Amino acid sequence: MFDLGASIHEFQPEVVKNRVVKEETSNREGTQGVPVWFPVSLSVLVFVALLSFAYGSGGVSGDAYAPYTTKELRKFVRDHGGHGGCILPLSGSQLYGVYCGPCHQDHGFGIEGVAPPLANSEWVVDVGINRLAKIIYHGVKGPIEVLGKEWSLSMPPMGKVADLSDEEIALLINYIRTNEDWGNSASRIETLDVTRALEGVRGRDLPWTEEELKALPIQ
Numbered sequence: 233m234f235d236l237g238a239s240i241h242e243f244q245p246e247v248v249k250n251r252v253v254k255e256e257t258s259n260r261e262g263t264q265g266v267p268v269w270f271p272v273s274l275s276v277l278v279f280v281a282l283l284s285f286a287y288g289s290g291g292v293s294g295d296a297y298a299p300y301t302t303k304e305l306r307k308f309v310r311d312h313g314g315h316g317g318c319i320l321p322l323s324g325s326q327l328y329g330v331y332c333g334p335c336h337q338d339h340g341f342g343i344e345g346v347a348p349p350l351a352n353s354e355w356v357v358d359v360g361i362n363r364l365a366k367i368i369y370h371g372v373k374g375p376i377e378v379l380g381k382e383w384s385l386s387m388p389p390m391g392k393v394a395d396l397s398d399e400e401i402a403l404l405i406n407y408i409r410t411n412e413d414w415g416n417s418a419s420r421i422e423t424l425d426v427t428r429a430l431e432g433v434r435g436r437d438l439p440w441t442e443e444e445l446k447a448l449p450i451q
């Protein structure tokens with residue numbers, strides 16, 4: 233039957249205590265568990281690292297993620313040495329390739345539904361560039377006749393959008409006016425001619441219309 237004496241003996245405090253002490257000792261002697269300080273300090277380290285990244289961006293400036301527009305980039309280049317510094321200025325043909333070619337095409341003959349030709353265009357090879365400089369700076373919209381054909385599209389304000397300097401616009405103009413491959417052989421112009429053409433109208437927001445341009449002097 234049930235041995236009451238033995239049970240009572242088993243639950244005597246000193247016996248239980250002995251057992252516990254014995255078990256603890258054997259545990260330590262057996263499999264060496266991971267010391268408690270290891271996971272604790274690891275979590276503290278990870279936590280501190282995350283905090284430092286969250287608040288200090290790991291030493292990377294938050295600006296690195298800011299979206300830059302062409303305009304801001306160009307301003308940065310100009311403010312940090314610009315054309316006189318380590319950044320080489322683009323030539324007229326390079327500027328054309330970047331800012332005009334995608335629409336008017338490298339061959340200069342334009343493309344249906346996108347942009348009219350610059351080769352032989354009266355707007356390009358006119359005696360003066362008063363209208364041409366304005367087209368490049370502010371864009372042009374609506375019906376415009378080029379070499380006897382009417383186009384009714386819209387050109388963005390390239391000069392404004394890309395923050396082209398008067399010098400760059402002059403380089404572009406000389407490139408398209410004297411491009412022999414296109415059959416253009418108009419006179420070369422100076423940066424000052426561009427500055428004069430844009431005097432008083434730089435702040436304008438709207439693209440030009442053919443009617444407005446025709447009302448302006450050619451030179």
Ligand code: HEC
Nearest residue numbers: 331332335347348349353355372373374383384385386387
């Ligand atoms: C996004 C396309 C696009 C870009 C980029 C562009 N143009 Fe145009 N351009 C046009 C369109 C479209 C027209 C005709 C607009 C209309 O129908 O009123 C035009 C018209 C012109 C005209 C007058 C018409 C003609 O064919 O002679 C000139 C000059 C001109 N662009 C020069 C330039 C130059 C120089 C650049 C580069 C700085 C340039 N364009 C960049 C689309 C573009």
